[in-house]
Amino acid sequence: MTVLASGSKGNSTVIASAETRVLVDAGLSCRELLKRMAMAKEDPSALDAILITHEHTDHVAGLSVLARRLRIPVYFTEPTHRAWVRQMTPRTTMTYAQWMEHVQKEKEARAALSELETGAVGVLTDLEAAAAEDDLDEAAPEAATRRDPASLPAVEYFQPGTNFSIGDLMITPFTTPHDAADPCGFVFESATEAIRMAIATDLGSMPPNVKRALERIDVLLLESNHDLEMLKDGPYPWAVKQRVLSRVGHLSNHATAEFLARDYDGNATYIVLGHLSETNNVPELALLSAEEAIRERGRLLGNRVLLAQQNAPIAPICL
Numbered sequence: 001m002t003v004l005a006s007g008s009k010g011n012s013t014v015i016a017s018a019e020t021r022v023l024v025d026a027g028l029s030c031r032e033l034l035k036r037m038a039m040a041k042e043d044p045s046a047l048d049a050i051l052i053t054h055e056h057t058d059h060v061a062g063l064s065v066l067a068r069r070l071r072i073p074v075y076f077t078e079p080t081h082r083a084w085v086r087q088m089t090p091r092t093t094m095t096y097a098q099w100m101e102h103v104q105k106e107k108e109a110r111a112a113l114s115e116l117e118t119g120a121v122g123v124l125t126d127l128e129a130a131a132a133e134d135d136l137d138e139a140a141p142e143a144a145t146r147r148d149p150a151s152l153p154a155v156e157y158f159q160p161g162t163n164f165s166i167g168d169l170m171i172t173p174f175t176t177p178h179d180a181a182d183p184c185g186f187v188f189e190s191a192t193e194a195i196r197m198a199i200a201t202d203l204g205s206m207p208p209n210v211k212r213a214l215e216r217i218d219v220l221l222l223e224s225n226h227d228l229e230m231l232k233d234g235p236y237p238w239a240v241k242q243r244v245l246s247r248v249g250h251l252s253n254h255a256t257a258e259f260l261a262r263d264y265d266g267n268a269t270y271i272v273l274g275h276l277s278e279t280n281n282v283p284e285l286a287l288l289s290a291e292e293a294i295r296e297r298g299r300l301l302g303n304r305v306l307l308a309q310q311n312a313p314i315a316p317i318c319l
């Protein structure tokens with residue numbers, strides 16, 4: 001697991017097994033994501049797919065540009081995909097059915113085009129072409145809008161609670177309580193290595209299905225969003241405070257500690273605290289709170305607690 005970024009300004013994590021590499025969320029610009037991957041020595045051209053937890057901007061900001069540049073499929077739930085398309089094409093008068101038809105036509109046109117191409121056209125050329133396209137996006141956003149900002153190389157749907165595989169990675173998406181169309185977290189299991197990793201952020205609470213999903217996890221990226229007192233006394237408008245605090249908002253240090261002390265099985269080699277608020281939390285506070293909760297269980301030794309960062313990737317966690 002390599003957490004490239006975590007927090008309300010952008011989230012993205014690489015999960016890799018021996019044979020498969022996926023990116024979970026793309027919440028920074030494509031350029032920034034590529035920069036972070038270079039910093040973490042992750043090869044973007046080795047990515048097999050992008051998985052999306054939910055459509056909030058801090059999880060999808062660079063999605064379309066990155067997916068087009070790398071020419072890899074994007075996995076969503078159908079409601080998340082619909083919400084994302086609506087978000088990307090706010091002025092469109094197309095219905096979803098019309099849009100799907102449009103996507104199909106584009107796909108056919110691309111297929112026809114690639115049949116004309118000879119085998120001599122390399123990946124680099126494609127990447128360069130896509131890069132030029134992105135520069136165009138930035139120089140002339142209106143042209144990009146005309147070209148359909150929600151177009152992706154391929155879209156795959158999954159359903160929360162139903163396993164699916166990408167290469168040798170088995171993925172179990174689970175529903176999370178959060179104010180998005182169909183938010184979810186993921187458990188990743190490598191068939192050959194018997195290692196399980198999980199991503200559970202953007203959770204207003206810890207319902208039984210999430211607790212169950214987080215059993216027997218070796219590397220756990222877990223939300224520890226805010227300190228309750230800092231949030232209550234902080235600068236956010238009342239409505240935003242209510243949203244964050246609600247059962248479909250974000251998990252506080254306290255709620256995370258409560259889970260770790262009461263319900264967590266103590267199995268993880270690493271727990272990575274993520275999605276920390278820069279306004280309403282202090283990393284040391286989140287760390288202390290989680291470590292104390294685990295210490296209560298007398299299991300601190302096997303559970304190294306790390307902090308994910310908003311502004312830089314953390315060192316890859318390898319088991």
Ligand SMILES: [Zn+2]
Pocket residue numbers: 054056178180202
């Ligand atoms: Zn969110």
Ligand SMILES: [Zn+2]
Pocket residue numbers: 007008011056058059202275
């Ligand atoms: Zn988020």
